[in-house]
Amino acid sequence: MTTIEERLLEHKQSLNIVQAPSELEARLRNALEHVPNKKRNVNRAMIWVVSLAAGLLLVVGTYQYPAFAYYGNKLFNKIELTSLSFSEVAEQGYGQTVNKSTTLDDGTVISINGVIADDNALSLYYTVDRQAGSVFDENGSMRYSVDKIQGFLTDSMLRSGGGNHSKDETHFEGVDKFDPVSPFARTLTVTFSVWLDNGKRAFYPIQFKYEANKAMKNIIKEDISKSVPVDQGTVHYDSITASPTSTIVRGHYEMDYEGFPRFMGKTNLYVNGSEVKSWGSRGLAEKGMGFELEFDVFPTDKIENVELVLENFPGYQKVEEPISLASPSDLSFKIGNEKVWIRSVIKTDTGYDIVIARNQFTLLETDNLSIQAGDSVVPVSTISVSRPWDLKNGNIMWEQTYSFNTMEEPKWLLLDGFNYIKTYDKTISIPVNNKK
Template sequence: MSRIKQLIHQKKEQLDGHQAPEETEFRLRQALNKEPKRRHTNWNMKIWQSIAALLVVSILIGYNYQSLAYYGKKIIGYDDVVSDTLQHLNELGMGQTINKSITFEDGATFTIDGIIVDDNQLVMFYTLESPQSIEKNPEFDHTPNKISGFLTDSNHESGMGEVSEDGKVVKGTHSFEPPNGFAKELTVEFFNTSKSITFAYDPVKALGHSIKQSINEKVQLDNDQLAFQSITASPTLTRISGTGSKAVVENLDFSKIKLIINGEEISQLGSGYSTDLTGTTFELKFEALPTDLEQMNIELHMPNGQVIDIDDK
């Protein structure tokens, strides 16, 4: 049995002795019962069911008992602008509502509607409203720079959003490095302004810990190698990290690298890389792992046909 399977089963055994509050169990079972009673050929629907199952039995991450509690209502208005994983976590109220706004000098208003946090990332649900069309006036597109707090200096990693028909409203998400677990207050800073938003943060509402497993596998690409180092799974996403020469990393189309679980492809959310004095590191982001783990087989499929069997690591 692989290390990641052993960790999952250990966490499940620990949680078997707990009983979730009646309100939590009712809400989670209710969400599951709303799933259509039909065969699914779309993998996205399988992911939705998997995430719902994850929150009921807490197999994947092994949430703390308190992390299964119901913390707030769904953050509305995001059904079409978030990943399948975040959509289900949001549907189940597994985040923290914030509802704090800031108005910039140009009249644009940025509102933090809520956040979802785990060991992999902090996901901010935001609404940006401007007095004029953002598409025609890109200066109204105010992007957060970082989040600071007690022992926290979290950089902005990625963002996405959907613009309204009149171009004046954007709803979307911004992703940051996770905050420190002892932080009780977080401040969001923005590019090109000294203004910021500070809000109360409750680390108890974070979704639990992640499972990290070494890969330590190298693949040959042309005249150089790419080294995959680790896979980290959490409720919001799956990260795969590694290293390689600057030339190889810069020229590789990471979107063609596939994460396959039990023969099914997990949707890739994005990729990135950075170079410093120690070398070039890269990172791939995928949807959260499904919870059908009894017969789990995790593979990475490279564009040149090579396959890395992570489950055997």
């Protein structure tokens, strides 16, 4: 990989790809036209030199583009950016005012009031006004939705959204959050869709001039590059991006098995010792074994310390000894930090049914699950679906029936191990270089 490519990859989150200024294209074309026709290897060398120069101009020149104005200062005001009134947000100096609208065939007016953008997301503030004398029906607001936002190097899908009706139910104010848009987009097209009475959808695009230097605000971006070892692999925390709209932690898994973990576990974020509200997580299959954790905005601009705590994550407990089936009737066995209940061992016409209960997210390995009956090891033949077992003390376990085809009474349950939610409570301190 060349040095230029490495430099561009470092800016992948904000650049995606760089568009050269029009005058640079002309200069490069003129330079190439005047390259002498020498040996082929010389031509390649000359092209490489010109490309390198262009790359340097691109990397350095991008910082003159207004989209990067939000990198300048270290401002981090705590305001409620999820407020449904864009005017209140604009008063705090956030966002770009748009004020573009379209009128639907039935007279309904959809207006884009403004947008706020950063490296984490784009928040779209919009209103829906019904025509005079008409109100939203019970599902009225669900008839109107935003499909996507498109523009130069931009095809952003909806992540989440919400809104409120006015008291007379003729006016709806909404905020929808989308994947981040390219800071190099000059115009954006927002496509609204409406469900018609005939069951079909009509689409209404609204295009507006996008001013990245107004829509975007500064962010805190830090590499974390720290990891936590877990029972069957490692959880890597790669970076944190804290913006006026949200805080995103990105990382990846390196597991001893293929695929994502069955559960993503729980990671908490603390700023100055205070927990930041979590908004969920998602796996990033397109980035290998990547994941993304979303949190609320930082609660303060006076940052003293930032910490991530891996509270829990899938664990694996190996079962070294066979489990006795001699005295069932809700007998529990503690294996590691977990309990398994042998609820019953019942003889049937075809063999024996064993009812085993466990915590909801404790999953027995069944590939080699078997019983010792006499001198024989008998594998499980069928396993029922899970069903709840209410302990009447506020706890609910989950039980399943395991059937074995043998006429001999089983003495031991043979189990390789089980997966469960394990408590780790491992803390990672994040160095934040832009403290105030």
